[in-house]
Amino acid sequence: DTGVSQDPRHKITKRGQNVTFRCDPISEHNRLYWYRQTLGQGPEFLTYFQNEAQLEKSRLLSDRFSAERPKGSFSTLEIQRTEQGDSAMYLCASSRRTSDNEQFFGPGTRLTVL
Amino acid sequence: AQSVTQLGSHVSVSEGALVLLRCNYSSSVPPYLFWYVQYPNQGLQLLLKYTSAATLVKGINGFEAEFKKSETSFHLTKPSAHMSDAAEYFCAVSSGNTGKLIFGQGTTLQVKP
Numbered sequence A: 001d002t003g004v005s006q007d008p009r010h011k012i013t014k015r016g017q018n019v020t021f022r023c024d025p026i027s028e029h030n031r032l033y034w035y036r037q038t039l040g041q042g043p044e045f046l047t048y049f050q051n052e053a054q055l056e057k058s059r060l061l062s063d064r065f066s067a068e069r070p071k072g073s074f075s076t077l078e079i080q081r082t083e084q085g086d087s088a089m090y091l092c093a094s095s096r097r098t099s100d101n102e103q104f105f106g107p108g109t110r111l112t113v114l
Numbered sequence B: 001a002q003s004v005t006q007l008g009s010h011v012s013v014s015e016g017a018l019v020l021l022r023c024n025y026s027s028s029v030p031p032y033l034f035w036y037v038q039y040p041n042q043g044l045q046l047l048l049k050y051t052s053a054a055t056l057v058k059g060i061n062g063f064e065a066e067f068k069k070s071e072t073s074f075h076l077t078k079p080s081a082h083m084s085d086a087a088e089y090f091c092a093v094s095s096g097n098t099g100k101l102i103f104g105q106g107t108t109l110q111v112k113p
Helices: none
Strands: A006-009 A010-013 A018-023 A031-037 A046-052 A053-057 A063-067 A077-081 A089-093 A109-113 B005-006 B009-014 B017-024 B033-038 B044-048 B056-058 B063-066 B074-077 B087-094 B100-103 B107-112
Touching: A010 A018, A010 B056, A018 A089, A018 A109, A018 B063, A031 A053, A031 B100, A046 A077, A046 B063, A077 A089, A089 B009, B005 B056, B005 B100, B009 B017, B009 B087, B017 B033, B017 B087, B017 B107, B033 B063, B033 B074, B044 B056, B074 B087
Parallel strands: A010 A109, B009 B107
Antiparallel strands: A006 A018, A018 A077, A031 A046, A031 A089, A046 A053, A063 A077, A089 A109, B005 B017, B017 B074, B033 B044, B033 B087, B056 B063, B063 B074, B087 B100, B087 B107
8 A cells, every 4th residue: 555646746837837736546546536725724625536537526626627537547637827826735635435435645736836 | 514613723732731622513414524634745644533433533643532412523632742743633524425525724733842
């Protein structure tokens, strides 16, 4: 069990650029979540995948954001035309489909938009 | 809709003193509740979870939490604080069929020597 990994760990970009983050969940986990955490706040849910199907998206996820999970393995989160307000830590978590749905978190990708 | 409120954004204790971090939840169904810890620039690590079994839940690093339905609370405690406990702590409730987590605002625990 190697844990959830995320790449890159840090990303600095200029306003208006596109960025893409990758998450590799624990291998047997079929559920995958993306959260966003701004400074001094708790994480906020962005989107959820069960296998390759994106089953829920938060209203926080504007149309500049898109997420995919091809083949139900790794996932990518893309932000187009980044804005300074997108600066945050983006966290990925995965879980098995169990009754308590314990989620395991990756180390996060910290995005800074200049 | 489920929600979580953590009372006290900052808690400061002396090393060896009792740690008490407060969490109240709102849920229309029996909840699954979690406490996570986050160290600077890291992801979240699960401390403990309540899944409708025993109301007193023991977790890692000497932490425990008690589920009190009548008070809609799930406070986190540790009898004796260590310097290494200094971190950000988040209470969360699992919501809906997707199991997404709804987090509180977090409590920063400072441990003074």
